[in-house]
Amino acid sequence: MSRQIEGVKGMRDLLPGEIELWQHVEGLARELFGRFGYGEVRTPMAEDTGLFVRSVGEETDIVGKEMYTFDDKGGRSLSLRPEGTAPAARAYIEHAINNKEPITRWFYMGPMFRYERMKTGRYRQFYQIGAEAYGSKEAAQDAEMMDMVVQFLGALELKDVTLNLNSLGDEACRPAYHAKLVEYLQAHREELCEDCKRRMETNPLRVLDCKNPTCQAVAAAGPNVLEFLCEPCRAHFDDLQRKLTVLGIKYVVNPRMVRGLDYYTRTVFEFIASHPALGTASTVGGGGRYDKMMKGLGGPDVPAVGFAMGLDRLVLLLKESGRTFTSPPDLFVAVADEGSQDAALALASRLRREGLRVDFDTRGGSLKSQMKRADKSGARFTLVLGEAERTSGQAKLKPMAGGDAIPVALDDVAKTLRAARLATAQAGPT
Numbered sequence: 116m117s118r119q120i121e122g123v124k125g126m127r128d129l130l131p132g133e134i135e136l137w138q139h140v141e142g143l144a145r146e147l148f149g150r151f152g153y154g155e156v157r158t159p160m161a162e163d164t165g166l167f168v169r170s171v172g173e174e175t176d177i178v179g180k181e182m183y184t185f186d187d188k189g190g191r192s193l194s195l196r197p198e199g200t201a202p203a204a205r206a207y208i209e210h211a212i213n214n215k216e217p218i219t220r221w222f223y224m225g226p227m228f229r230y231e232r233m234k235t236g237r238y239r240q241f242y243q244i245g246a247e248a249y250g251s252k253e254a255a256q257d258a259e260m261m262d263m264v265v266q267f268l269g270a271l272e273l274k275d276v277t278l279n280l281n282s283l284g285d286e287a288c289r290p291a292y293h294a295k296l297v298e299y300l301q302a303h304r305e306e307l308c309e310d311c312k313r314r315m316e317t318n319p320l321r322v323l324d325c326k327n328p329t330c331q332a333v334a335a336a337g338p339n340v341l342e343f344l345c346e347p348c349r350a351h352f353d354d355l356q357r358k359l360t361v362l363g364i365k366y367v368v369n370p371r372m373v374r375g376l377d378y379y380t381r382t383v384f385e386f387i388a389s390h391p392a393l394g395t396a397s398t399v400g401g402g403g404r405y406d407k408m409m410k411g412l413g414g415p416d417v418p419a420v421g422f423a424m425g426l427d428r429l430v431l432l433l434k435e436s437g438r439t440f441t442s443p444p445d446l447f448v449a450v451a452d453e454g455s456q457d458a459a460l461a462l463a464s465r466l467r468r469e470g471l472r473v474d475f476d477t478r479g480g481s482l483k484s485q486m487k488r489a490d491k492s493g494a495r496f497t498l499v500l501g502e503a504e505r506t507s508g509q510a511k512l513k514p515m516a517g518g519d520a521i522p523v524a525l526d527d528v529a530k531t532l533r534a535a536r537l538a539t540a541q542a543g544p545t
């Protein structure tokens with residue numbers, strides 16, 4: 116017997132039954148982000164490896180350990196995108212968008228790839244919905260973006276998600292903080308894990324991200340980045356907090372939050388859910404300002420702010436809420452006799468053209484087995500089509516939830532089912 120080939124570890128199949136949850140989340144995002152003026156951008160799945168090295172940073176876990184990097188047949192080093200901000204920035208620069216408009220708002224959704232240790236809420240192919248706003252350095256832009264996330268989570272009816280906020284300063288004030296942090300970490304060198312001993316030299320901020328409890332304890336007692344902010348960065352951070360208050364958005368300031376990427380300046384934020392279903396994967400989304408990244412990538416000097424939400428985690432939370440998003444068929448067409456098979460196929464086709472969801476067993480078979488299928492399909496009504504119905508042009512709609520059958524002319528099936536749909540919608544959820 117030949118070996119069964121299985122899917123790649125950490126990369127999941129999303130099947131009907133679950134996919135409706137995904138579509139619900141994606142649909143809400145499209146609609147809501149559109150209201151905020153964000154247009155969708157789709158970038159390729161793979162990019163020049165250098166893009167991520169130069170933006171996300173060589174010393175980050177993402178680039179250092181987790182990228183799917185390979186040489187193509189022409190010898191170019193490509194990487195499957197581990198995140199969406201750098202590809203969007205690359206596209207923004209390549210298409211010289213800054214010459215076309217002063218402010219640009221983009222959103223994206225799609226798969227990202229990181230070779231991570233698998234656990235609940237953490238996969239190797241996972242999905243993000245993200246947004247980027249280019250061209251404004253103002254705190255109002257940060258606040259608008261957080262408002263969009265808050266409204267999005269509200270539309271998803273997800274509660275108990277806390278907004279964590281911090282500022283990492285800029286090139287004027289961060290060096291002093293860096294120096295202090297390195298000095299502090301040097302003094303605690305022996306308590307740090309091997310990775311952090313290295314990070315301390317190459318990128319000390321990364322130590323604050325380390326999952327190791329001892330490193331976390333060291334980091335917690337270290338210097339506070341907010342005490343090092345220069346006047347403009349302090350004013351920006353104060354302004355942001357004031358604006359969030361104006362918008363009625365609750366937040367907590369968390370000076371230890373640095374996020375795992377190198378490109379952030381000033382504002383960083385994370386949305387953290389408290390639901391136990393997520394375990395340690397409780398961050399549903401995060402982002403920040405990256406005013407220097409465009410220039411660093413050889414592009415124009417354009418400030419930007421962005422965020423990304425983990426779709427897998429949002430879906431996990433929605434699943435926990437027990438809500439369902441599947442739409443059962445309006446009708447199941449069953450065939451009473453062999454000779455009515457074609458007429459049933461044609462009836463199903465016509466009703467679908469008229470906008471109805473219709474199920475139909477193409478295998479035919481006994482009426483009993485078809486009725487079993489009708490039950491399983493969750494269809495609201497079943498119509499049995501046989502010679503009698505064909506000759507008279509009259510049939511019956513049998514409500515699958517019980518109750519009296521409704522006599523109907525075959526020409527009026529769509530009209531009657533639509534009226535039934537409307538009546539249910541008006542009656543509200545059952």
Ligand code: AMP
Pocket residue numbers: 198229231236237238239240241242243375398399400401402423424425426427428
């Ligand atoms: P990041 O780009 O690391 O800030 O990630 C943004 C969001 O994407 C996180 O808050 C998570 O919700 C989600 N995410 C990141 N990595 C993974 C992963 N390996 N599996 C599932 N979701 C992830």
